[in-house]
Amino acid sequence: MREGSEVISVDAEWLGASGGLELDLGCARGVFLVQMAEANPGRNFLGVERQKLRVCRTQKKIRNKNLENARVIGGEIVEVLEQVVPPESADWLHVLFPDPWPKRRHAPRRLLQPRSFSAFHRVLKCGGRLRFLTDQEFYWRETLKFVGLLDGWVLTGEDPVGGWPKTEFQGRFESQGIASYGWILEKR
Ligand SMILES: C[S@@+](CC[C@H](N)C(=O)[O-])C[C@H]1O[C@@H](n2cnc3c(N)ncnc32)[C@H](O)[C@@H]1O
Numbered sequence: 499m500r501e502g503s504e505v506i507s508v509d510a511e512w513l514g515a516s517g518g519l520e521l522d523l524g525c526a527r528g529v530f531l532v533q534m535a536e537a538n539p540g541r542n543f544l545g546v547e548r549q550k551l552r553v554c555r556t557q558k559k560i561r562n563k564n565l566e567n568a569r570v571i572g573g574e575i576v577e578v579l580e581q582v583v584p585p586e587s588a589d590w591l592h593v594l595f596p597d598p599w600p601k602r603r604h605a606p607r608r609l610l611q612p613r614s615f616s617a618f619h620r621v622l623k624c625g626g627r628l629r630f631l632t633d634q635e636f637y638w639r640e641t642l643k644f645v646g647l648l649d650g651w652v653l654t655g656e657d658p659v660g661g662w663p664k665t666e667f668q669g670r671f672e673s674q675g676i677a678s679y680g681w682i683l684e685k686r
Contacts, residue, residue: 528556533663535568579617631680638679
């Protein structure tokens with residue numbers, strides 16, 4: 499991993515635990531991660547976040563709540579998926595309100611673009627799900643232009659919003675009356 503990345507006690511045994519594994523990619527301060535871990539004690543939850551302060555805040559929440567089934571890694575999402583997470587180990591990947599980079603010249607910085615999907619595909623089990631939410635309708639529409647055409651994936655039509663704990667950003671957006679858009683893809 500690149501210099502400055504910080505891996506906090508994530509071992510292969512924990513990642514391969516029989517109850518299953520879910521990844522929160524860009525977990526910020528761990529609001530969603532911690533709620534999921536508390537609600538599902540038999541399953542493991544790994545957050546990935548590039549901002550060091552947010553990694554520390556997430557780590558602190560996990561420690562304060564004595565959650566054995568939650569961990570966080572400081573680093574770049576695609577690098578962590580390629581170098582740390584074993585192939586076919588995850589049941590769910592959550593990509594929740596990723597930075598939208600709305601300017602056309604910044605589009606290559608967006609996390610959701612066709613070249614990232616091989617890293618997502620590698621770590622998911624067959625039948626595993628990739629869940630995406632955004633407050634930016636244009637971003638959702640852009641992704642819909644290509645996700646249905648990607649080899650090895652199928653759009654499920656499942657509701658990506660209802661029935662899940664809210665993320666920190668989702669709470670902020672909803673309090674301002676801003677809707678969420680998204681989809682769930684299944685790995686074939
Ligand atoms: C807009 S925030 C959303 C946070 C959270 N998912 C939520 O919904 O509340 C996006 C987060 O992803 C992190 N992030 C963006 N790109 C990343 C990358 N390539 N690798 C790791 N973290 C990333 C940012 O630092 C930020 O904390």
